[in-house]
Amino acid sequence: MSTPQKPLRQPGLIVYLCGLATSALALWLVQIANDNGENIMGWYANGIIPAGAFLVGIASGVGYAVGSRVLNVKLSMAFVFGMITTAVVDYFAAQYLTYLSLVEIHHIPVERYGFIDYFREISEGMSFKGKNSGDAGSPLGMWGYVYKVLEITGYAGGAMVPSMMVFGMPYCKGCQQYLKKHRTGHIHSTEPWPVVKKLKKKERLAALQVAIQDLIARANEFTGPIAAAPLAETEAALATLDQTIQKNAAARITYTLKKCPRCDAHHLDLSLFNYTEDKKVANSNVAKIDKTKVVVAVAEAAAA
Ligand SMILES: [Zn+2]
Incomplete structure (x- = not known):
């Protein structure tokens, strides 16, 4: 030790x-x-x-x-x-x-x-x-x-x-600092809410489920390659996403990148925002990817 x-x-x-x-x-x-x-x-x-x-x-x-x-x-x-x-x-x-x-x-x-x-x-x-x-x-x-x-x-x-x-x-143990919000990006569902809203309740629920499943599949595809990538690569990937929120989308996943003020240690937070069959707005956390430990591991390997 x-x-x-x-x-x-x-x-x-x-x-x-x-x-x-x-x-x-x-x-x-x-x-x-x-x-x-x-x-x-x-x-x-x-x-x-x-x-x-x-x-x-x-x-x-x-x-x-x-x-x-x-x-x-x-x-x-x-x-x-x-x-x-x-x-x-x-x-x-x-x-x-x-x-x-x-x-x-x-x-x-x-x-x-x-x-x-x-x-x-x-x-x-x-x-x-x-x-x-x-x-x-x-x-x-x-x-x-x-x-x-x-x-x-x-x-x-x-x-x-x-x-x-x-x-x-999220916290960087190496620098003893809380991470700060650094950048965001959004993936929107292709399904527009004004169209889904007009459907009958049962069909609306089915349409929303399809939209959310499709959205999560796209998010998984996007997240895979950057889940363990260095900061610069992660930042570049987020820059390719929508930078503004489209209020008309039936659902969206927002990526929030939080970064240590002193080093490259960072943290990705994925939140799902979607309309519900009752025409309300729901919000849930889909994933948290803590890369503060990954960075420390890489730094230690480099020092060894
Ligand atoms: Zn740090």
């Missing part, structure tokens, strides 16, 4: 501090809303999905994602999971601060009313407002804990969302 590559930078204290800063900000805003009678953490969708906690979690997690993207730090899976623990700690820290401020305002000695007492009270005493009346409902009792667990899970899950988005972005 004598690879000349420098070791990957660790997520770094700065990224972590960015995450803590947005978490503190989000939880502080929740506190302000709480003081004004709006319990954001208590917003539930369909009575069971902790939507409010999830949203607050997303806002909290933005700092980790922005920090890692701006500083070009690749997050490790361990870091992402470490964030869950941090989110749970943050959640309880926020509850503890609320408890401390309550105790201080009401001049209650902490020996008589501890944090556990407080947490029991907010859990078991939790209630939902009546849908129409706006009156406080009856306390949930033991069920309150279930909702608290849902709340914490929603919050921690939400906090991971921004980082998971950055985690999936």
Whole structure:
């Protein structure tokens, strides 16, 4: 194991501090809303999905994602999971601060009313407002804990969302840089949408299926020779494709070439855009060709 590559930078204290800063900000805003009678953490969708906690979690997690993207730090899976623990700690820290401020305002000695007492009270005493009346409902009792667990899970899950988005972005390990969009090209179906649109629904579906199959076959033919080709060749091939989107095509495949800002490592992304039998627009990823590793392998072979 004598690879000349420098070791990957660790997520770094700065990224972590960015995450803590947005978490503190989000939880502080929740506190302000709480003081004004709006319990954001208590917003539930369909009575069971902790939507409010999830949203607050997303806002909290933005700092980790922005920090890692701006500083070009690749997050490790361990870091992402470490964030869950941090989110749970943050959640309880926020509850503890609320408890401390309550105790201080009401001049209650902490020996008589501890944090556990407080947490029991907010859990078991939790209630939902009546849908129409706006009156406080009856306390949930033991069920309150279930909702608290849902709340914490929603919050921690939400906090991971921004980082998971950055985690999936193509990255050049050699240069420790996220790849940047470099060039695009499109292959369009020969079938024009205005013609297909006029067909009856069943025939429209059949026509779309044929159009998409034909399109994918053409895309496969195009992609084969460049799947492992060097950057210059890949760029030249993409230049032969349509450079603008034809809105009238029933379907198209868009090639997006992302490149490392420092070296030739690159990544091809193939996305299918098509109309559906319901006259809606659908979008799906067809393939991702990661050539960052190919380039590293070629470089190492050349050095050997
Ligand atoms: Zn690179």
